Amino acid sequence: MAAFIALLRAVNVGGTGKLPMSELKSMCEALGFADVRTYIASGNIVFTSRKSESAVKKALEAALESYAGRPVGVMVRTVAEMQAVLADNPFPKLAPNRTMAVFLDHAPPADTLAGLRGQKDEKVRLGRREIYIHYGDGMGQSKLVIPAAKTGTARNMNTIAALAKMAAEL
Numbered sequence: 001m002a003a004f005i006a007l008l009r010a011v012n013v014g015g016t017g018k019l020p021m022s023e024l025k026s027m028c029e030a031l032g033f034a035d036v037r038t039y040i041a042s043g044n045i046v047f048t049s050r051k052s053e054s055a056v057k058k059a060l061e062a063a064l065e066s067y068a069g070r071p072v073g074v075m076v077r078t079v080a081e082m083q084a085v086l087a088d089n090p091f092p093k094l095a096p097n098r099t100m101a102v103f104l105d106h107a108p109p110a111d112t113l114a115g116l117r118g119q120k121d122e123k124v125r126l127g128r129r130e131i132y133i134h135y136g137d138g139m140g141q142s143k144l145v146i147p148a149a150k151t152g153t154a155r156n157m158n159t160i161a162a163l164a165k166m167a168a169e170l
Contacts, residue, residue: 001034001048003170004056005082005163007103008043008064009073009153019043019068027067031059035170039163044155046167053078075103075153081129082164089157090125091134096157098138102131102149109148118143 006028011019021038024045028036033047033056049056057076064072077085091099108126116124121136122144131149135142155163 001050003035003046003048003079003167004033004053005077005079005167006045006047006056006060007075007077007153007155008045009075009151011043011072019064019072021045023067027063028060031063037166037170039166040159043153044159044163046163046170048170073151073153075105077103079164079167082160082167085127085130086157086160086164088127088130088132090132091123094123094134096161098136099132099134099157100139100154101127101157101160102133102146102152102154104129104131104149104152112146112148115147117145117147120144 008019021041024043025036025038028045028047033049036045036047038045051059053076057074060074061072064074085101089099107129108131112126112131113124120143122142123134123136124146125132131146131152133144
């Protein structure tokens with residue numbers, strides 16, 4: 001069985017997409033996932049499954065759409081992929097709570113950096129299936145718009161490290 005990390009998009013953030021983590025855990029167990037654990041209330045879950053990454057994503061998105069009555073985006077990574085996101089962080093010496101990875105389904109488009117708007121002191125770099133951002137003054141003050149990140153979901157480096165550790169322990 002492989003360990004996976006699933007990151008839900010727009011769940012329990014800013015009053016949108018309310019989903020108790022106990023419901024998410026039950027949903028994953030009903031899908032046949034094992035060793036299911038959630039992390040903070042913003043749609044982070046680790047588990048093991050015999051299914052492929054794409055099958056996990058498809059099953060979880062279908063269950064979430066049935067539950068929520070609307071599509072809920074899910075980004076899925078293996079333990080090795082999540083550890084690579086940490087290792088590939090282009091801003092390792094900067095504050096991890098101000099450094100984010102926006103998780104995408106595919107590699108960011110080549111023109112991602114050219115499409116940035118409202119950039120002030122933020123640093124942006126492209127990863128394999130991620131966009132890395134360091135928010136110098138914090139995310140709350142930022143006016144940065146990254147059109148390529150619209151369908152992704154972001155987590156800071158502290159959360160990414162915690163999820164990678166949790167999944168590695170399964």
